[in-house]
Amino acid sequence: MATTNDIKNGSILRLDGGVLWNVIEFQHVKPGKGGAFVRTKLKNVLTGKIVDKTFNAGTKVEFANVDRSDMEYLYHDGESFIFMDNQTFDQIPVPEAIVGDAKGFLLENTKVTVATHDGNPLYIEMPAAVELEITQTDPGVQGDRSTGGTKPATVQTGATIQVPLFVTTGERVKVDTRTGDYLGRVN
Structure with a gap:
């Protein structure tokens, strides 16, 4: 002890x-x-x-003995998110409650760290930022932009984030997975 x-x-x-x-x-x-x-x-x-x-x-x-494994997100089966261990190729289901808010930023083939205790998943650690495509957002309004206004945008995972007015549908953006904040456009 x-x-x-x-x-x-x-x-x-x-x-x-x-x-x-x-x-x-x-x-x-x-x-x-x-x-x-x-x-x-x-x-x-x-x-x-x-x-x-x-x-x-x-x-x-x-x-407590907690094992952290690098895994890859494969798919969502309706109840759980399925992750594959990159070393052993074992697939483990992680319940939606454990994935939590990270589900809004999980794309297939995303590399994450899954912590397990006695074979039971405890939590997942996402990368600090992910690149997502904007699937829907309203066009920016011409006029006063000195305030640095934002507008809601839906990304390809279905999550809604706030983006600057100049961002348009179809663009790729970088998003902070911890806060859901827009970090910038990706070329």
Whole structure:
């Protein structure tokens, strides 16, 4: 069993009777008076809830064994998203609830990282940005563009993002997968 001194960003802890928590941030604090402690920001792997938790330095914590595999998205079968391991060619179904908002940016053959624990998928890590084609957007309105206005646009996966007024249907754009923000046009 490890201690709080071994905590790093990205570690998966098993706390509160087996619940898995991902360490987003941690900070070792040594105040001038009293004992040292570790302040953490934890994200529940299953629900996505984020909490702050403080541990006394040296407290024993249990780390969970999480396997991260590079996989390729193949298709959606109506209930699950099917991913293929690039090394073993095994295909695993990942429920829609685990994929979450990333489904709006998943194209076939997209390379992602799938984290599993005891064979069960926990979450997927998308690339930071993806290139998508605009399938529908209204034409930009001539006039005052000094405000840097935006308009809604639908991309080929069906997701709706906000794009600048000059973007037209058929163009390829780069989209941030974490926030859904427009990053720029792709030539």
